[in-house]
Amino acid sequence: MTEWWRGGVIYQVYPRSFQDSNGDGVGDLPGILDRLDHIASLGVDCIWLSPITQSPQADMGYDVSEYMQVDPLFGSLQDFDQLMERAHALGLKVIMDQVVSHTSDQHPWFRESCFSRDNAKADWYVWADAKPDGSPPNNWLSVFGGSAWEWHTARKQYFLHNFLTSQPDLNFHNPAVQEAVLEVMRFWLDRGLDGFRLDTVNYYFHDEKLRSNPPLKSLKGKPSVNPYDMQSHKYSKSQPENVGWLKRVREMMDAYPGATTVGEVGDDERGLELMKQYTSGTDLLHMCYSFDFLGPKFSAEHFRTKVARFFSNDETGWPCWSFSNHDVIRPMTRWAKFSASPADLSRQAAALVMTIKGSVGLYQGEELGLPEADILFEELTDPRGMRFWPEDKGRDGCRTPMPWQHDLPHAGFSTVTPWLPVKPAHLALSVDAQNADPESTLNFFRKFIAWRKSHPALLTGSIDFFKTDEPVLAFRRSAGNKDLICVFNLSAEERVVTLSKTEQKLEPVSHNAHLDGKALTLGPNGFAIVEAPRRRRQSAL
Structure with a gap:
């Protein structure tokens, strides 16, 4: 496959x-x-x-x-x-x-690149001249703090590093x-x-x-x-x-x-x-x-x-x-x-x-x-x-x-x-x-x-969300002639959700959930998954 x-x-x-x-x-x-x-x-x-x-x-x-x-x-x-x-x-x-x-700045590519401005790998990394006052070429910053530019004395240029100074950026324009x-x-x-x-x-x-x-x-x-x-x-x-x-x-x-x-x-x-x-x-x-x-x-x-x-x-x-x-x-x-x-x-x-x-x-x-x-x-x-x-x-x-x-x-x-x-x-x-x-x-x-x-709907099926108030999240996953209705209570307090029609029994992986007719009770961080026949343009919630 x-x-x-x-x-x-x-x-x-x-x-x-x-x-x-x-x-x-x-x-x-x-x-x-x-x-x-x-x-x-x-x-x-x-x-x-x-x-x-x-x-x-x-x-x-x-x-x-x-x-x-x-x-x-x-x-x-x-x-x-x-x-x-x-x-x-x-x-x-x-x-x-x-x-x-x-x-790494210890990679052979960088060691060669930083040696001079005219070697075979001179432009394999991102090099730039300093501004006239000696400062970096622009204001780009590193994820790990400070400027994204580090001065290199041999080349008398700055090199770009989006992370540590020992992690020079490769030049993908090359x-x-x-x-x-x-x-x-x-x-x-x-x-x-x-x-x-x-x-x-x-x-x-x-x-x-x-x-x-x-x-x-x-x-x-x-x-x-x-x-x-x-x-x-x-x-x-x-x-x-x-x-x-x-x-x-x-x-x-x-x-x-x-x-x-x-x-x-x-x-x-x-x-x-x-x-x-x-x-x-x-x-x-x-x-x-x-x-x-x-x-x-x-x-x-x-x-x-x-x-x-x-x-x-x-x-x-x-x-x-x-x-x-x-x-x-x-x-x-x-x-x-x-x-x-x-x-x-x-x-x-x-x-x-x-x-x-x-x-x-x-x-x-x-x-x-x-x-x-x-x-x-x-x-x-x-x-x-x-x-x-x-x-x-x-x-x-x-x-x-x-x-x-x-x-x-x-x-x-x-x-x-x-x-x-x-x-x-x-x-x-x-x-x-x-x-x-x-x-x-x-x-x-x-x-x-x-x-x-064992449920194709969850692997590659479509997804459609229901309109629900916080903290309830609900959606339908669909594939073939079966739907799965998934309802989550994203809180530590119990919530009750009313289904539009009586659904089948809860799937065994449901947790802190109880279904009584149309009333779905979800305990703290409870969730319910219900398998239901495919319906046309009908809401389950």
Whole structure:
């Protein structure tokens, strides 16, 4: 099946924190191999590996120094091949992070580029002269704070870095750079990889005229923790040339039937529109996700508006919705104020992300209902957290090791002190404890994913939203001659919803819900899913 990804469930593995096999306190590929049965038991379709390629690890692998080698921290190419073989034997696809908007400053390409202005790779990165007063060429800012420009003494020019100063941006206006990146992708696809998660997919191109960004209009003078959030990034990213490049990527990917792409769109102003643009038709990316559902908003209007807008006018684009990943506060903490019970919230979040139209991204530990770990300043490893503490504590709180066994040191992740600590709140939610409890969050995930696979309406069917008042979200998923009516109470207080006609019984994955004739009672964070015959132009609510 070449479109296995459409409506599929992708499980993100953060290799540093999944399983340590060699006692150095850091997770690795053999450790992932040892734990593949856990992933397979969830019933997911695919694994997404966060960066495993060679890197000085200044940004936890998102600073690549060699694209065609596994970092020794994680293992070897042989370990990668063994992992692929075992995953495929278990029916799991594998995709990996491809970080090509920038490299490490230790990459051979950059070392050659920065040597002089006339070498073979002189324009493989974004270089610019200083202004007459010596200041940077424009006002572009780095995501990690400060100017996006760093002075290099050998070239006597500035180079662009959208993230750390040690992460110089590649110049995608140069055709040679595009060819080199395509060669990297082919290398991994030829080893049997099933596709890529494309990091910062809208950052590839910059404005060649280097025009300064305007201020963000909606800021209204209120300062931000990070000055980056005070600009409208009109010229530093999300440029129109990106579309042509993504077509080249898709053309290359089409030579590998079944291989897929999912792009990360980081743009607070245009994220949804770029998701649609980058996945429309059949000659761009297969899927994209943005940060629309990775923030603090948790309301019926928010979910309804974003999903409906994505599918309005053009039905050819395809999203991959996520509520959690390695860059954001875990949803159990982020949305805690909307629930009185973490167990209820974790089930509701799982059911919601797996019933709205699109593919699904799940982050390791989400199946356990893990909250954000409370990381102390002295425990930090994330450069963002170190820069903006304490207002922004960084990303380490969602990156702590998986708690496998509650009665082992470091929860069975490692035999030595791990790179980030395992906190007590996570021990209580360990895999072994939840495996033994039929009513656990972990077993709910397994049950829901298996049930979802048996309903085509949830994989590729249409979606239509009902008009409901907060905090109730309701929609219909349709395929064939059956509909699924999905109703969610996004609050900690009971709500009663009246159905227009008596429906059939509740599906077994419903939670905190009771149906009595037309009256549907939803308890705190309750949700109901009802299978009903297809109806023509009739409302169920």
